[in-house]
Amino acid sequence: MSLDRVVPHEAIVEPQARYLADLMGRGVQGTADAVVLPSTVEEVAAVVRWCYEHDVALTARGGGTGLAGGAIPVQGGIVIGFERLNGVRQFDPLLWRMHVEAGVTTADVQRLARESGLRFPPDPGAAELSQIGGNIACNAGGPHAFKYGVTGHWVTGLEAVIPPGEIVRVGGPLRKDVAGYDLKSLLVGSEGTLGLVTAAWLRLVPAPELELPVVGFYRDAEAGVSAIERVLASGVVPAAVEYLDGVTLRFSGDAYPFGVPAGAAFMVITEADGAAAEAQRVAGELREALADEAVAVHAPAEPSEVTELWRWRAGAAFAILAQRGGAYSEDIAVPLDRLRDVARETLAIGERHGVPALSFGHAGDGNIHSTFLFSPDDLDEEQRADEACHELFELALRLGGTVTGEHGIGWLKRGQLEHQLGPVGYDLHLRIKQAFDPKGLLNPGKKR
């Protein structure tokens, strides 16, 4: 029985290039026999059932904005996309909750919440393109995860299709549930290797009245990391604690809306949020904590300035990319006391491999985007940038951290997991994969 007997003909589209890659780069493009764009969970179940009956690999993709190759169909087969499974099934603003299908973009979730005075706090990059299903599959983070937690923290229930083609619902519009094993958390972050998330119940929270960033500039990483430590010791909970190192600042600073002060070679961005008076109080504490040894402290207060600041921060990745045309930006996370090591060692690794290096990211969570640049015309340099990434992964483990804080293992970090989890943990990991997907057809080659 061919696939078009189990899903409507129009749900099957040609495997165009845009369905075969994500933002990982490295020249990796997958192959697929067909791309299926189901409109209902039953169609998703039918596709999984068909793949399981015919031993065909099945790779799920959301918006395709992943950076680890998680959505690349490296072993061919079928690609399943969720762009047509994009309904808002229910929205109860007075009860702080929303039930959305996997293909709704993260920005639409955020927007819908905002229009009712609520907030869906996870704010990974590319929210306009990324889909909530993909964000759940990667347990995406973002700057405000420091105060608000990552995507999984806001998911109270999932609908998913698991092999050999069954629809399962775990949790729901419930804020507490300890009945079964935490299947919801197991599916969150599983990168499409255990099941396909088709819908989610999301928890929301009243939106803060005011967001007040406070930015400190320092002469070096040592002074900047000390400032971050003072922020943590100050007794307030910032909404975000980011850093950009000197190289990042050099490459992206021209567009910084308030002018990078002379002598600045490290930048710390914090943010206070809440009701007006509370946000101002926290911003005051942050200013004080950041001021010591600072070259300058900026505290943009106008809403338009705040938007400008975060837009610039989100654009830093593009400014970096523009430097040489190519950039591999990773997402290791380390214990907070190892931030200094990451900032310093990133540069040393770049030097050893002869590629420009820099780091920036979600400092408060210890989750740093160490980045290595290359020219796409220089295959050798690109190769060296890739090798630098692998040395970075080793660094993360040596520092007691993880090779991925928010992008996932995907295809890029294949082989790292055993190293990180150790033989006992890795064996458990494989046993769980086996329990969900005994034929190993879901996103083969990934998350391992």
Added chain:
Amino acid sequence: MSLDRVVPHEAIVEPQARYLADLMGRGVQGTADAVVLPSTVEEVAAVVRWCYEHDVALTARGGGTGLAGGAIPVQGGIVIGFERLNGVRQFDPLLWRMHVEAGVTTADVQRLARESGLRFPPDPGAAELSQIGGNIACNAGGPHAFKYGVTGHWVTGLEAVIPPGEIVRVGGPLRKDVAGYDLKSLLVGSEGTLGLVTAAWLRLVPAPELELPVVGFYRDAEAGVSAIERVLASGVVPAAVEYLDGVTLRFSGDAYPFGVPAGAAFMVITEADGAAAEAQRVAGELREALADEAVAVHAPAEPSEVTELWRWRAGAAFAILAQRGGAYSEDIAVPLDRLRDVARETLAIGERHGVPALSFGHAGDGNIHSTFLFSPDDLDEEQRADEACHELFELALRLGGTVTGEHGIGWLKRGQLEHQLGPVGYDLHLRIKQAFDPKGLLNPGKKR
């Protein structure tokens, strides 16, 4: 090889009654061949290995304060207690984190945090007796879970022993990690059926400067639940949203420190917290939201009064118990729009079974302690109270909820899980159990 060849002789103690039961009641006491009280994770591993080699059941217990019989050794074998594995391995107040062994009491974790200006927010009952390992195994909640989340939200890493006797470490002092499947969340709430938690990395947060409860009294449940809905619609995030119904109030109201006003037959307790001005602002909003239709609103502001209020709230369970000498207090959780149904149906269920009924609990999380009273001398009444609990579980599922929001399935709710998860979800649940504990020796008969 006998057990005393693999652990020190003094680690093995007689199976006294206090190691064979928890607070579930129902006259259930387990049996055990021996109780082992290891002092190191290696000793825990040796016990698990020995049990696995000899096909002996192994039941873990923390402080024994569980209400679902999760710690009762219903199939004999070995009981393992964690009271001697109670070291604080590391405490980094400036980095908001703590590494503790399973046997540290929850109150000690809270105290240690508080002494450094921090807070470990989970606040389940019996904190002086319950151990952090047991709280993790049950994913314990408490009143302040509304704002702060349940125990698992504060665990960033676990050390555990899994069959056939391996020590595994997942996560660590890391705030973000999406590398492997979420084994940490899988162990959290698994009630000792997948592995034995031996130590945990906990995340902490700066303590609020002020806690300001605001209490509303209403003439009936309808008015009280409407007040709760207004609180949610008010745009502030209370630290807690509790309710006590009219019967609860009648049984416990005499000891209420500020005097229950005449005509009050439903009580809503909310709390504002944060820096002084912010807590006062939120308390003001709460007062306003609660005032409508209220018989009275109380807003105790003195720290001693706040302590008194919460001490009284924690003692309500004992006042209830004292009424007839026996009480079965469950912990279903439902979507927030079904609170009214729970309050009403609890009374109707009690009436149908001829036992006094009442409800109170963590209303903001939809997690309600519906309770049925009996006299311990009246076996028939006790039986009817137990039957009422089972009808309550059916109610929870009919309302789209869970049979357990914070106590766990344990032994008490055996057979409920398949009903709640459905055949596909339950099959997945069993496959996960199989992946961790193929011989089914860990806490047999539980969590199913």
